[in-house]
Amino acid sequence: MLAGRYLRAKRSQGGVALISIISFVGIMLAVAVLIIVMSVMNGFRTELLDRTLGFNGHIFVSGGSLVEPDVQRLAGEIAGLPGVTQAAPLVEAQAMALGQGQISGVVVRGISAADLRATQIVSGNIVRGSLEGFGEGEYGGDLIVIGERLAQTLGVQPGDPLTLISPSGGATAFGFTPQRKTYTVAATFTVGMSEYDQLFIYMPLAQAQLFFGREGVVDVVEIRVADADRAMEMKSQIAELAGPTAIVTDWTQRNASFWNALKVERSVMRLILMLIVAIAAMNIISGLVMLVKNKGRDIAILRTMGAGRGAILRVFFMAGASVGALGTLVGLVLGVLFCLFIGPIQSFVEWVTGAEVFSSDIYYLAHIPAQVDWREVLIIVAWALGVSFVATLPPALRASRLDPVEALRYE
Template sequence: MTDGAVATKDVGETRMFAGFEWMLAGRYLRSRRRETFISVIAGFSFLGIMLGVATLIIVMAVMNGFRGELLSKILGINGHLLIQPIGSELDDYDAVAARIENLEGVVFTLPFVEGQALVSGPSGAFGALVRGVRGVDLRKLPLVADTVTAGTLDGFDEGGGLAIGTRMARQLGVAVGDRITVVSPRGNVTALGVTPRVKGYPIIAIFEIGMSEYDGTIAFMPLPEAQLYFNQEGIATGIEVFTEDPDLVGELRPKVEEGAGRPTFVSDWRTRNMTFFSALEVERNVMFLILMLIVIVAALNIISGMTMLVKDKGRDIAILRTMGATRGAILRIFVITGASIGIVGTIAGFLLGFVVCLNIESIRLAISWMTRTELFSPELYFLSQLPAEMDTGETLFVVVMAMVLSLLATLYPAWRAARLDPVEALRYE
């Protein structure tokens, strides 16, 4: 009697997550002929977790990359702050730009003249935004200066030509050295009214920013020539201000307004693109919530599979209890069984998502080649390549969330298994 009591005490004091618990959990995960249906459910749960995590990581990475690329392109061409005159023309733009450029946090300033025009070439005519800038300022824009695919920006001020994007060059059917005609409605004032101004310009450089809207609509012209062409001699439309940190424009804005030394209206990039980036943020949050439902459904599959496994293993549970296994041991066996599906599926989903994100552009090109369709049209999505940027914190949150959901999904079936009465389970055996 004493030996039996000691034996029972030894069994009851078995340490948590002992080897036999892992062994039984592993055997329950392996398929047998009588348990094929349960194993199929476990397999689908594994696939659901893996695909849900992978899809969530991939979509969030693409959304982050899309926003990051658009932000870098927009802020690479347009200044972080825009200064426009109030009350009088901006004829002292050189002095204003010099004062602002001396402020702490300002990298450089870019005075410009801007106007809408119609550009025409051998292949047709299209609307364009003609921006007059100084050659030295244009070379400070890496998105333009470092992406010139044909021609050169050397002697831009003296050349009297235009620098256009690759998309505009293809639409107009021109190359470096060819001439295009620029038509502006704001021309000479005559007795019959204002006549359009028509003038031909040679193409001296072709750049490729990688954003279809800019590559197809912007043409850079020397500042003095643009002032003459748009009837703004000695006047600038505004001054773009490029700062060290775009996220700190709110703190720098009052200093810029004061440093201008004249009445001006100052707007930052967040105000000018508020609608666009707000729409992107809403879309990103909605996509996250929708795709998270995939992981939740996969976790529910774990509950159903584990519940069926508990019912099927009722006799085994009863025998284990009569042999001295505690309720805690039974609970841990089924927690290990269910959690293994979720954790392994989460890790596999993370690896799949990571590999896809690294090769997202190659995968897109391969699918486009096989289906003979364009999956990522630059006309619709602005960018010429599909970007993917994995955020460490966000990816870690997805992985932890999937693991926690998988663990929670096993608790109820495991609790039912631990509460099983051995007498009731063996009564009809």
Template sequence: MANTPPPFSRFEWMIAWRYLRARKADGGVSVMTLISLIGIALAVFALVATLAVREGLRSDIIQTMLGANAHAEVHYRRDFSGEIPVDHLIRDYSSLVEKIGGLPEVTHASPLVRGQVMGSYRGRNLPVDVYGITLEDLRNYPMVAKPNEALGSLDDFETGVAIGAMMARQLGVGVGDRIKLISPDGVKTAMGTSPRVSAYEVVFIFSSGQGFIDQSRLYLPLAQAQSFFNREGAVDQVDLRLTNPAKVGALILPILRSSGDRAYVTTWQDRAGGMIQALKMQDNAIFIVLSILVLIAALNIVSGLIMLVKNKGRDIGILRTMGLSQGSILRVFFLCGASVGTVGTLIGVVLGVVFAANIDSIYGLVDWITGSGVRDLEANGFFFPSAIVTIGDVSSAAGLSLALSWLITFFPARRAARMNPVEALRYE
């Protein structure tokens, strides 16, 4: 009994390669093959590039969001079960900061006083969200301490307040002006509680990149905030910054164990749950739409392969009479289509990675062509994200392209394998 050659033997690769190179005059479809390859490459390039920009946009949004906010917050619950009610204030915050700050993934723990007041300057009023914090702790929030745009000096924070740029604009406040803070929960007297009014010099104006922060947030030195909000010797919460904010969920239990029975934790993911869900839905929609483009490009391979099978009917009949099995014929034409899909996928991945790695140069090219278009759009609030290539995105794009191109190639290849050699040679 003759030895049966193993699948995908050398002669099968040779025949497939010869068919791919054959010109139309010789029964080949080289032009269609080139068009199919370019189509797959462009579709995969668009998918990889878009996924990279999408990941960059997600990263930029999260970094902007976390640049002025805590990754996690530790609060105390009120306790009314005993004879003496216990409020929500954290009075042992120094020891709590030391305990939580010692956890492996925690980079910084900051005691914080929170309060809502009315800000006033020369007849203009605005709701203000006050954060009482030390200068050392404030420096750990990069979008506040080191923003892209700022006025004044943060070094003078102990003698004044830091406010957002939009708040300063709406109140008409500049560096050196004194802003009034009015709190309804002020001094307790025999006649009741009277509003507390204090004036503070504006020493630093920051632009964090988040409108709701720049419009409403004011940072006040911790000691002064404790006095203003009647928090002597206590704080409202302890803010935590972590090595990896994405893994904050795994740290909740260790934080609670270090914080005591009355503690509870809120994370940045809790605050931004709606936005994260919206980003996920957007990611799924983008991937589906671009997957359709890859499918359309892969269908070009099918059309080219069907034409190749039709033109090579005589060759198929001769090969079958020479002893080639149906399996060998199937594998030859499968290799023709799969090779185009594979090469196109690799080219598309390389183009997508190069595009993402040079996204700043791409923006610069657009800027040069349009005449400072990017800078003008950014000045008007448009956002040009960075691009981040991840192994998962590249794998999903390449895997989708290969799966589609290989799967749909199987059907015309099977048609070639089932061709009757007698019918193929009847009119030759």
């Protein structure tokens, strides 16, 4: 009670109400921002990882002798390994796509109809059209599936023709001529990453082999496993099946610099924000020092009435600790609520400002992701409370050691 009275007292009464409020707000904002930033970075990494691995797979077999029917046998053997959910032979090459007067560079993936339907991140996110008829007919037919953003760029929709131009054409008397063929858009998909929605086209495997002049050959066998963290462990088993001439890589080796940069950025951001929490807690020291100075007479009276040093220490420790604890608690609630409702908050800000606050062209994702890691939240709360309590001790100890005679000398 006495600690609360000291904190609420105005400056004219020897209190430090304004400094207490500033300290409370500083710790509250620091804790909330730390939780929000770390949750967004967790969500960003998780979303990128899920979408990247869902689209590209976990393990890749390339090089060697990836020719049919041997490659189909190899894919079947790999698919039979415990923990493997899919092994899809692919042909992948770059081309130019020509739509309604618009042209764009694309990456064409040749894949069997069964494997495309098993790729849930694509087959489960069809926006327009359907996969019905894909892979049917001679050489798999002429139906293709393209990203929704690419369809918008080219001005096409399901049922429209789309012309693909490949530099790997045939030789003529005048040199090499580009390969050119018109296909029909069967469906469009969106996986939530602008890079994939803008760049990729799926066509039947046999048709891709024909179009790019790779009959009977595939570029890579793309493998998905149930647990992405076991990809490195399973890579050795797959390498034994693929043979000594094959090159087997996993998802950690692809774009390794990007994932490492995300990890380093996350660690540095956590350190910076924890320092901000510590700096915010330093306001408690200044507030308590002033409180001890202003309440010197009260301390002396309490001491002469029989209050021990421990009692004085507890009063001022509780005064500072309560500011830190309350600021941490309110910051925790604000930070978690912000993360839980980050989607509506983003929509509201965009509605008010009329501007896009999270561009998918820059950040790859269509929305701000946030994933609250409760273990990390507990660490943040413990850090904020610990720093606040430590910051409270020096002025509280100073108050407990104040000499009553010295304090009353000038009163």
